[in-house]
């Protein structure tokens with residue numbers, strides 16, 4: 584039997600209705616939630632993502648400010664803008680869209696964001712809080728993946744989860760959230776030998792490498808939940824993930840599509856984090 588789809592667009596609609604209600608309640612008390620989205624440079628994919636983030640804010644009652652800068656903006660000037668946003672009372676959440684141009688030190692920029700406004704959850708103090716089981720903000724993509732598993736009542740506790748990819752924004756926090764939910768977790772990286780040996784043991788397989796077709800059907804345990812975080816283009820220029828979806832869906836029990844899977848959930852969880860930041864003020 585082919586896998587059941589985990590539809591991130593549909594789940595997002597349900598979660599965004601709750602966001603809109605919470606935003607309206609805060610606005611009625613004179614505390615409309617506010618998000619600042621900072622984009623440096625002209626990366627075409629980043630432009631789409633920030634546009635979608637701003638639109639999602641508008642649609643759900645969150646005030647948003649999009650600050651766009653040319654690729655030659657200095658690190659110093661960017662840090663000065665973040666300083667100003669840190670003390671702006673109308674702004675509860677700040678995100679700097681990644682990647683940044685090579686001359687800007689992304690770590691330095693992320694550390695400049697006030698941790699209580701770091702709705703991406705990337706600041707070292709938020710990474711530390713997540714690691715010790717007291718998260719202030721969960722990074723949006725891994726948080727969205729956990730919501731997707733929850734939506735299908737997947738028994739994470741006791742399951743073997745394999746995360747392919749060890750980035751700071753997806754792989755590492757994803758592994759931490761799965762571990763805290765009671766899974767036994769394996770993290771694979773670009774140096775992992777015989778990747779299929781690991782992925783075939785996964786009840787939950789999260790793939791976040793940015794490499795198209797890195798996971799093929801023969802690397803999937805029958806019935807597994809396969810979560811594809813990849814965002815690539817195929818030979819015809821169409822969006823696709825890291826998993827060979829057409830064949831993988833014949834083996835998996837559950838699978839996320841690209842587009843319409845994890846991507847929309849990333850934006851939804853950003854809205855959730857922004858509401859939580861505003862509710863704490």
Ligand SMILES: Nc1nc2c(c(=O)[nH]1)N[C@@H](CN(C=O)c1ccc(C(=O)N[C@@H](CCC(=O)O)C(=O)O)cc1)CN2
Nearest residue numbers: 631632678679680681682703723842843844846847849
């Ligand atoms: N500051 C951040 N930078 C980046 C993050 C992040 O969470 N914070 N994650 C990624 C990109 N990303 C969010 O910014 C992101 C990626 C994809 C989508 C999405 O909705 N994808 C759609 C397809 C969109 C399209 O048409 O191209 C889908 O999958 O259906 C949203 C957000 C790196 N940078």
